[in-house]
Amino acid sequence: MVNFILGLIVCLILIIAFMLFRVQTIVSIVKGHPRVGFSNKVNAALMLILPIAGVIAAGWYSGIAAKYYLPEAVSIHGKQTDFLFWVAIYIIVAMFLVTNAALFYFAYKYQYKEGRKVTFFYDNAQLEMVWTAVPAIILTVLVLWGNKVWWNMMSIPEDQKKQALQIEIMGKQFGWYTRYPGKDNKLGRYDFRLIDEVNEFGLDFEDKASEDDFMPKELHIPVGKPVVLNVRARDVLHSVFAPHFRLKMDAVPGMRTQFFFIPTKTTAQMRAELGKPDFNYEIACTEVCGKGHFAMKYIIVVEEEKEFKKWYAEQKPFLENNPEYRGKGMKSLLKKNLADSEKNKKQKELAEL
Amino acid sequence: MATHIHNESASIDALHHEHTQEHAHEHEHHHEESFIRKYIFSEDHKIISKQFLITGLFWAFLGGLMSVIFRLQLGFPEMKLEFLRPLLGTWINETGKLDPNFYLALVTMHGTIMVFFVLTAGLSGTFSNFLIPLQIGARDMASGFLNMLSYWFFFASSVVMFISLFVETGPAAGGWVVYPPLSALPQAMPGSGLGMTLWLVSMSLFIVSTLLGGINYITTVINLRTQGMSFARLPLTIWAFFVTAVLGLLSFPVLFAAALLLIFDRSLGTSFYLSEIYIGGEALPNMGGSPILYQHLFWFLGHPEVYIVLLPALGITSEIIATNARKPIFGYKAMVGSILGIGFLSFIVWAHHMFTSGMDPFLGSVFMFLTLIIAVPSAVKAFNYITTLWRGNIIFTPAMLFSVGLVSLFISGGVTGIILGNNALDIQLHDTYFVVAHFHLVMGSASFFGMVAGIYHWFPKMFGRMMDEKLGYIHFWLTFIGVYLVFFPMHYMGIAGFPRRYYSFTGFDAFKSFVDLNAFMSVAAIIAFSAQLIFAFNFFYSMFRGRRAPQNPWGSNTLEWTAPINPGHGNWIGDIPKVYRWAYDYSKPNADKDGFTDFIPQNIPLYQTPHSNLPHEQELAKIQEAEDREMKKLVG
Known part of the structure; x- marks a missing residue:
């Protein structure tokens, strides 16, 4: 009943609107149609009023939302990109304000007036040069600066590369899994054909390096030490995104990608600073991967080196929990497969006979 | 009395005579056509353009409606959506919420529809078809038949895409870019089943349509210009349509290749994009392929596509701003140069969509340089529009309002490109709402404004009647405010790191803020969408009952206004x-x-x-x- 009445009201409003529209049309036909009417003045005024109101509102909201919009960077490269980011933001906000102001002010100022003398101004080489050169110069500065930061991030110095902690992170529908190299600091070999419900990573235990690898529930890293994330995916594309670390790298099936970073603040420090005892650094997925894309959460724990070492020593290798996998690897799998197919072939031949 | 009757019949005779003469005159240009040949399988560029327009508007309505539905989920995650069950059936699950798979399908279809069916076919298809012959002084396209085919391939493509909305597993749902392996493996999500197959079929048909259209536009512009219409005298609209067609002709075949290889991977067991995959409890046999290959192929079209969408809108705007500022467009040569520059550069910037894909950092460096160069011609265009307004005598027709709005959106969305094109900064912002804000302003809304401006401006030429101006003003202001209120706040969310294509943000501490802002944006989106209903009413009502148009209502210089008010096939008598x-x-x-x-x-x-x-x-x-x-x- 309520719906029916609501529907009736909406219909009535629409009918009234339509009647008003008809009356307006008929009146305008009777009165004749001037080329430029009063509405031109109204539109011109709105061209001035609304953008000003918009800028004031945006400025006001930017102040309020400042505490939300960019979380503190807790990696060395993150501090560099943030600085560049804010400089670039100020530049583009200036560009945005100046050009939009000119656009709307001119639109208002040069609204139609009977008998206004229009300047027949169609070309000016100097002006064109100026506004080709100015953006070009600004962009050159930003590009060169950005390029420097980019290479700081992407090229890992040799000494840091050697001492960096190697961690593997793997995405699957729908979750993240991490693997640490264990005592030998070497990640063992893997193959996707060895994956099963227990051996999620498809580790190859014919490789000695795999034997001490362990897979924790959370990603622990020591503060101030270089870390290399080795990123992989086992089904579809995913993307590792840790907003606080300014870290993002796609996880690609069949291709290993890497991201190098140095964390600068422990979880405990961050909790104290924010006054949130349950704060955690998080990893999210930023490459659409299916139904659970929005729920691929993983926790990063940054801790002092001492704590980290203690935690590291406590972790039990995969093999210790699942001793039946010892020695299982690609060679034995291929051998088994070969034997199976031979057997099948023989059986087939027998059946044919 | 008798003489009076005689006189009357004489005058009727005279009228009749005049009529037959006029008829004979028309006869020189075209013979009587059946209804089917005239309005359905027509070879007249004007009819074909209207077909593109109506189909495009249909899709725009559908695409817009989809965005409203997923905005409801984003803005009001707790809301019961039972009332949508009659429309969406089981896609509303038992708890009365949108199914997460269907959410992704909506996002995907919204993107596909808007980018391809509305802003490529609806915009280019409509205005290239309508304006190229009329503005260069040609009787029709170089090949009316190919032109007709172009529309009907688009129609077929539309039908297939429309059908895909109704299949049991839902339409394609891997994002409008449909990256494999997600899109290649039916076991990865329901949307990668039949829906994805139909998506690929539909897009293949669409590409054929675009190529047929494009080849025709290019040939027509080169060969059929009237006497005296040198390239240096072409209106900027035609320059834009011409370069757009060239871009389409060079880039769409690459998308076709990408789609074809994806079809092979899906159906024939090849491994172009697939390697080392373990899914659904089994290891797939595919080895040696690369998902990155698809991304390169896709974006080789995908980036020019941005300009295929945008350039026609900019061309239309140039024309409308000059006409209604009653002032020559400033820097005609620079404008042409920018169009050509943007067209060329658009082919060598594609990998900026892939900065975090794990490609070689050196490549990232190169593509950042190239990407930021493209900002220069874009800036030149913006400055030239602004200077055209300076010391003009501006008449705010609805078309003019939308054109000024377009320039504003083009600037506001464009400047954030400077940040996203910078690979060091893109790492944080890639695939967040910052990107969503950027391209919805600079590409989506700006091009849509160009399309609407074009409709208001050329409606009198298309239908011989005027659209109602007052409704146009209301439509503009609601849309303009709505668009800014929807997309501007997305920057804040993007900077905070909110990833795009998320069904819900409640799972993460980092994305818990901005609940109110999300609701606010959804309300703005609903208002902006509702404003389009005013436009729809104005459009269809004016088509039949609008004020009759004079021959040159805007006092415009281009040739289409020298043709009769309702030009027949052949355009000029x-x-x-x-x-x-x-x-x-x-x-x-x-x-x-x-x-x-x-x-x-x-x-x-x-x-x-x-x-x-x-x-x-x-x-x-x-x-x-x-x-x-x-x-x-x-x-x-």
Whole structure:
């Protein structure tokens, strides 16, 4: 009943609107149609009023939302990109304000007036040069600066590369899994054909390096030490995104990608600073991967080196929990497969006979 | 009394005579056509353009509606959506919420529909078809038949895509970019089943349509320009459509290749994009492929596509701003140069969509350099629009309002490109709402504004009637405010790191803020969408009941306004007009002494306007006069 009445009201409003529209049309036909009417003045005024109101509102909201919009960077490269980011933001906000102001002010100022003398101004080489050169110069500065930061991030110095902690992170529908190299600091070999419900990573235990690898529930890293994330995916594309670390790298099936970073603040420090005892650094997925894309959460724990070492020593290798996998690897799998197919072939031949 | 009747019948006779004469005249250009040939399988570029337009508007409505539905989920995650069950059926799950898989399908279809069906076919298809022959002075496209095919391939593509909305597993749902392996493996999500197959079929048909159309536009512009219509005198609309068609012709085949290889991977067991995959409890046999290959192929189209969408809108805007500012477009040559520059550069920036894909950092460096170069011609265009307004005498028709709005959106969305193009900064912002804000402003909304502006401006030429202006004003202000209120706040969310294509943000501490802002944006989206209903009413109502249009309602210089109010097939009765000047002689000094007001159409010879000619035109006027005298002699 309520719906029916609501529907009736909406219909009535629409009918009234339509009647008003008809009356307006008929009146305008009777009165004749001037080329430029009063509405031109109204539109011109709105061209001035609304953008000003918009800028004031945006400025006001930017102040309020400042505490939300960019979380503190807790990696060395993150501090560099943030600085560049804010400089670039100020530049583009200036560009945005100046050009939009000119656009709307001119639109208002040069609204139609009977008998206004229009300047027949169609070309000016100097002006064109100026506004080709100015953006070009600004962009050159930003590009060169950005390029420097980019290479700081992407090229890992040799000494840091050697001492960096190697961690593997793997995405699957729908979750993240991490693997640490264990005592030998070497990640063992893997193959996707060895994956099963227990051996999620498809580790190859014919490789000695795999034997001490362990897979924790959370990603622990020591503060101030270089870390290399080795990123992989086992089904579809995913993307590792840790907003606080300014870290993002796609996880690609069949291709290993890497991201190098140095964390600068422990979880405990961050909790104290924010006054949130349950704060955690998080990893999210930023490459659409299916139904659970929005729920691929993983926790990063940054801790002092001492704590980290203690935690590291406590972790039990995969093999210790699942001793039946010892020695299982690609060679034995291929051998088994070969034997199976031979057997099948023989059986087939027998059946044919 | 008798004489009176006699007189009346005589006058009827005379009328009849006149009519048959007129008829005979028309007969020279086209013969009587059946309803089907005239309105359905038509080869007339004007009818085809209207077909593109109506189909495009249908899709725009559908695409917009989809965005409203997923905005409800984003803005009001706790809301019960039971009332949508009659429309969406089981896609509303038992708890009365949108199914997460269907959420992704909505996002995907919204993108596909808007980018391809509305802003490529609906925009380019409509205005390239309508304006190219009318503005260059041609009777029709180079090949009316190919043109007809182009529409019907689009129609077939639309039908397939529409059907895909109704299949049991839902339409494609891997994002509009449909990256494999997600899109290649039906076991990865329901949307990668039949829906994805139909998506690929539909897009293949769509590409055929675009290529047929594009080849026709290019040929027509090169070969069928009327006498005097040199490239240097082409209106900027035509320049934009021309370069757009070239971009499409060079890039769409690459998408076709990408789609074809994906079809192979899906159906024939090849491994172009697949390698080392373990899914659904089994290891797939595919080895050696690369998902990155698909991304390169896709974005090789995908980036030019941005400009395929945008350039026609900019061309339309150039024309409308000059006409309604009653002032020549500033820097015509620079505008043409920018269009060409943007067109060329658009082919060598594609990998900026892939900065975090794990590609070589050196490549990332190169693509950042190239990407930021493209900002320069874009900036030049914006400055030239602004300067065109300076010291003009601006008439705010609805088309003009939308054009000014477009320039604002183009700037606001464009400047954030400077940040996203910078690979060091893109790492944090890639695939967040910052990107969503950026491209919805600069590409989505700006192009949509161009399309709407074009409809308001050329409606009188299309249907011989005027659209209601007051409704147009209301439509503009609601849309303009709505668009800014929806997309501007997305920047804040993007900077905070909110990833796009998320069904819900409640799972993460980092994305818990901005709940109110999300609700606010959803309300704004609903208002902006509702405003389009005003437009729809205005459009269809004016088509039949609008005020009758005069021949040249905006006082415009281009050739289409010299054609009859309702041009038949062949556009002009009698000779095609000859062109003597560029399209932007608005408010030329001393034009009144030559008997003109504030505009001098392109078909007026320079020798008829001795007082207003610029110094360099005086010489040209003499040549034109001599030529025309010569011609008269030959004909006479």
